[in-house]
Amino acid sequence: MTDTIAAIATPPGQGAIGIVRLSGPDSARIGQVLFHSSRAHRIAFRPYHLHHGQLRHPDGQFIDEVLIVFMPGPSSFTGEDVLEIHGHGGTTVLAAILDACVQQGARLACAGEFSKRAVLNGRMDLTQAEAIMELISAQSQTAATLAGSKLTGHLGALLRDLRQQLETLRVLLCVAVDFPEEEVDCLEPAECAARIQAVHDTLGSLVASYERNRCWRDGALVVLAGQVNAGKSSLLNAILGRERAIVTASPGTTRDYLEETVLLDGLPIRLVDTAGLRETTDQAESCGITQSLSLVGQAQIVVLVIDAVHGPGSEDYALLDSTTPVLIGANKIDLLTAMPDWTCHTPWSEQRVLPISARHGQGIDALLQAIRQQLVSAPPAEGAIVPNLRQYEALTRAKAELADMLHDLHNQTPYDVLSVRLDLACTLLGELTGEIRSEDILNMVFADFCIGK
Ligand SMILES: Nc1nc2c(ncn2[C@@H]2O[C@H](COP(=O)(O)OP(=O)(O)O)[C@@H](O)[C@H]2O)c(=O)[nH]1
Ligand SMILES: [Mg+2]
Numbered sequence: 001m002t003d004t005i006a007a008i009a010t011p012p013g014q015g016a017i018g019i020v021r022l023s024g025p026d027s028a029r030i031g032q033v034l035f036h037s038s039r040a041h042r043i044a045f046r047p048y049h050l051h052h053g054q055l056r057h058p059d060g061q062f063i064d065e066v067l068i069v070f071m072p073g074p075s076s077f078t079g080e081d082v083l084e085i086h087g088h089g090g091t092t093v094l095a096a097i098l099d100a101c102v103q104q105g106a107r108l109a110c111a112g113e114f115s116k117r118a119v120l121n122g123r124m125d126l127t128q129a130e131a132i133m134e135l136i137s138a139q140s141q142t143a144a145t146l147a148g149s150k151l152t153g154h155l156g157a158l159l160r161d162l163r164q165q166l167e168t169l170r171v172l173l174c175v176a177v178d179f180p181e182e183e184v185d186c187l188e189p190a191e192c193a194a195r196i197q198a199v200h201d202t203l204g205s206l207v208a209s210y211e212r213n214r215c216w217r218d219g220a221l222v223v224l225a226g227q228v229n230a231g232k233s234s235l236l237n238a239i240l241g242r243e244r245a246i247v248t249a250s251p252g253t254t255r256d257y258l259e260e261t262v263l264l265d266g267l268p269i270r271l272v273d274t275a276g277l278r279e280t281t282d283q284a285e286s287c288g289i290t291q292s293l294s295l296v297g298q299a300q301i302v303v304l305v306i307d308a309v310h311g312p313g314s315e316d317y318a319l320l321d322s323t324t325p326v327l328i329g330a331n332k333i334d335l336l337t338a339m340p341d342w343t344c345h346t347p348w349s350e351q352r353v354l355p356i357s358a359r360h361g362q363g364i365d366a367l368l369q370a371i372r373q374q375l376v377s378a379p380p381a382e383g384a385i386v387p388n389l390r391q392y393e394a395l396t397r398a399k400a401e402l403a404d405m406l407h408d409l410h411n412q413t414p415y416d417v418l419s420v421r422l423d424l425a426c427t428l429l430g431e432l433t434g435e436i437r438s439e440d441i442l443n444m445v446f447a448d449f450c451i452g453k
Contacts, residue, residue, distance in 0.1 A: 004030065005113055006106035007452035008094045015089030020097045021452060022106055023114055027083035028070055030104040033058060035068055045070035045083075055085065055097060063100055064093050078114050079121025112449025116442060119434050125156040126434030126445060130388060133449055134217070139261065139268035142216045142379055146386045155385050156433050158206075162199050163429040169195050170422050177416045192418075193409050196402050199425075203399040206385065210392040213380045215300070217388065219261070219268035220375050223295045226305035227313050228252050228276030231331040234358035235305055236260070236273040239368065245273050252276060255288040257295060264372050266379065272299075277315035296323055301374055303367070305329045308355070311342040320347060327370055328353040334360050390445065391432055398428040 004024025010017070022030060028045060037053030045051060047070055055063040067086040076082040087097050102108065115129045131150035138144035150156075169192065176187045224232040233245035233254050245258050258273045272295055275288030296302050302323050306312050308330040312320075320326060330343060334357040343353045354370060356363035380386060387395060405421045430436030 004106045005109035005117075006030075006098055006101040007109035007114070008098055009084070009452035010089060010094070012091060013089075014091070017086050018089035018094040020085045020087065020094060020101060021114065022083040022085075022101060023076075023078040023080045023109075023117060024106070025081060026105055027081040028072075030101050030106055031068055031070060031083045031085070033104050034063070034100055035066070047072050050086075055087065055100065057100060057103075063096050064088055066097075074121065074123075077123065078117040079123045080117060109451060110446075111451050112446030112453055113451075115449055115453055116446045119442070120437075125153065125160075126442075127156040127159065127391070127432065128153055129434075130390070130445060131155075132453065134388060136450070136453070139219055140216070140263055140266050142266050143218075143268065145382070146213070146217055146380060146384065149383050149385060154383075155387065155391070158202070158385065159429050159433050160435070162202055163426055163433075163435070165195065165199050166422055166426045166429070170419060170426065173415045173419045173422065177414075177419070187415075189409055189412075192415075193406055196405055196409070200399055200402040200406065203395050203402065206387055206395050207392060207399055209380070209384060210387045210389075210395075212376070213384065213386040214392075215267060215375045216380055217386055219270055220300040221270045221272065221295070221298055222301045222303060222371055223272045223274060223292075223299040224303050224305055225274050225292060225296050225319060226276065227307070227315055228278050230276065230305040230307045231329075231358045232276065232305045233258075233273050235303070235329065235331065235356070235364075236271065238358045238361055238364050239271060251278070252280065252282070252285050255284050257288070257291055264368055267372060267376065269371070277319065299323075301371055302326045303329055303371070305331050305358075307331060308333050308340050309335050311340060312348065317347070320351070325374055326351065327367065327374065329356045329358075329363075329367055330354065331356050331358055333357050334362060394428045394432050398425040401425040401428075 004022055004026035006020060006022045009019040009021040031045060034055050035053055036056055037051060050067045050069050052067055055066045057063065064087040069084050071082040073080040085097055087093055115132060118124050119126055119129050128151055131147050134147035135144055135151060138147055172187045224235055226232055228251035233247045236245050236258065237243050237247065239262060240260055244260060246253055254273060254275050260271050262269050262271050274292035274295055275285060277289055277292060280286050296319065304316060304319060304326050306316055306328060309332055328351050330340065330353050333355040339355060342348055352370065354363055354367050356367055401421045401424050405418055408418055427436055431438060431441055
């Protein structure tokens with residue numbers, strides 16, 4: 001990390017201002033070469049002060065009028081010398097500023113490279129770096145709040161504490177293995193089990209927190225499926241409150257799927273309208289149907305829309321058989337005076353069937369409430385720690401190792417065999433915080449970041 005990296009830190013497009021950020025030992029020098037103010041030709045930047053002036057190429061050519069701020073390491077975002085150039089927010093002008101920095105020796109930053117440097121320089125742990133990205137990409141206020149509580153480092157602190165407990169146990173196990181006769185430090189299996197159990201249970205609650213709250217973090221995929229002409233596209237429009245999908249009386253209107261994001265009382269939902277299921281020889285329609293089935297397979301909830309008057313067809317039976325969980329909308333209820341007979345027969349009588357009229361907006365709120373209820377019970381409590389997917393997977397593996405260890409202990413497996421599992425659990429926790437650094441993991445995490453972050 002001896003080079004100086006540079007990137008446009010603001011999103012592409014036009015805005016009042018745009019920021020080019022530099023980090024590394026050459027930041028101040030590059031700024032001084034390019035920056036000119038009326039006060040002095042070349043000034044030494046006062047840390048944390050905004051300087052107003054012009055950015056010019058060494059040959060004098062004007063680039064932009066800017067504000068510039070220098071933040072010396074180690075107490076900057078990355079831990080290195082950081083320079084921010086606040087120029088005008090246009091694609092061309094920012095590209096020119098960036099280009100000028102590169103001509104002076106900066107290198108274009110990779111995705112997430114600023115944050116990666118911050119982690120490598122100990123400015124934050126990996127969970128906090130991930131929390132930044134989670135905050136930026138939060139689709140709802142709840143997701144933003146959840147990211148915020150990780151940004152403060154609560155998850156990292158908890159994981160370090162758990163790892164410390166396991167490391168302590170590892171030392172005790174080593175002592176017990178190396179000095180079996182020493183009475184003093186002998187670790188009783190019961191105590192060993194109790195210590196493992198405690199960490200295991202905390203991991204368990206983190207895993208459960210992910211499972212319970214993932215919808216709040218990541219949103220949920222809700223797919224509208226069913227036969228042609230059941231009213232799926234009409235239902236999408238009714239939920240969105242605008243004519244997003246084409247609705248016609250002729251079957252097979254929707255071929256491509258349509259996806260829209262809606263917030264359901266703060267819960268982000270990806271709502272997808274799909275091509276109706278039926279036998280067809282039309283190539284485009286048949287591709288659409290394959291996509292529909294694949295989306296149904298990924299959905300957290302499938303809303304099976306059935307024409308209440310015509311009743312379910314063979315495709316609906318098949319779909320009900322193959323997917324869970326399903327909510328059923330008996331649509332076009334405006335054409336009937338009571339719930340249709342088919343809803344009284346198995347398998348429909350065992351399902352939750354909601355009467356709706358997509359055309360007249362009837363029963364839509366009840367359907368949305370049912371979707372929300374199925375997805376989550378209650379929003380996460382203030383300050384709740386909800387892991388992300390990467391964290392969830394590692395925590396699940398660590399928890400499984402500890403569960404196996406408890407099992408081994410019960411079967412009187414020798415301590416030295418047990419410690420292999422303990423090592424793995426410790427490594428998994430260390431990798432989550434970034435205390436144990438594997439290039440693969442760092443690359444994987446930061447690849448999802450934006451450039452300039
Ligand atoms: N009466 C009535 N007709 C509806 C209702 N919902 C949809 N339709 C009609 O059913 C036909 C098919 O609707 P569409 O939304 O395109 O169905 P899709 O093929 O499942 O997407 C259109 O003529 C709609 O106007 C409803 O709630 N009541
Ligand atoms: Mg349609």
